[in-house]
Amino acid sequence: MISFDFALFAMLSLLELASLALLFVLKDTMHAVLALTAAFSISALLFLVMEQPFLALLQLFIMVGGIATYLFVGVAAVEIPRSRHTNYAVLAVLALAFFAAIYYGASSANFLSAQGNVLSGQAIASSLSSSIALLYVMVFALFSIGIGTIVLLRKI
């Protein structure tokens, strides 16, 4: 008898892997970005399966609302002819080889039993408040790199 959680996890995993495969199969780069956005959204659902609604929301805000949106605008600003860009056989072989290598390396690790939800809203709020300075540094670094890249490229 398969539990509801496992069935949900299996369905979401298959959807996630399918959307990642579409990322490489689709020839149009805009469609590839759509596939990546779907993968980000499904990973937020996987966080919900792990009973982490706050992290699921953050994942949606940052990855889908921020990164995927930026990718959409960037790709839409450029018109590139469609062409096949990935060797499917090489991708399949390499992905399996990497998976085997990672799994072999991690197979000896001992996993503890669940210790409950350590990612409660209160814990996140308290740790955020203690690292406000680091957050400012991260945001500053983010924008500096973006603006710096533009300035450097205009000078080339």
Next chain:
Amino acid sequence: MFALYFVALSMAIFAIGAGGIASSRHFLITALSIEVMLLASTLLAVTLFYYGAAGSITLLLLSLWSVAATETMALMVLYRYMAGWKVSMDVTKLSKLRH
């Protein structure tokens, strides 16, 4: 036991991203493969903190998201300028950015 399924899934996603970087010749698809690897790292971090470790994962997740956002921003700017200068998107043909 359920944790192992999440760990295996994150490993599979990471392997797909790594395989994509190695097998794809398109500049943007290579960049998207890096995002896939960061997604796998995020999933693995949440899984391990939920099932194994104590403490807060917030800083680690914020660091991962910041790296992903910063890298996306820089790569999109590069992509836009490369397209404007008619530089080939085939990474095997890239030599100088000024071409």
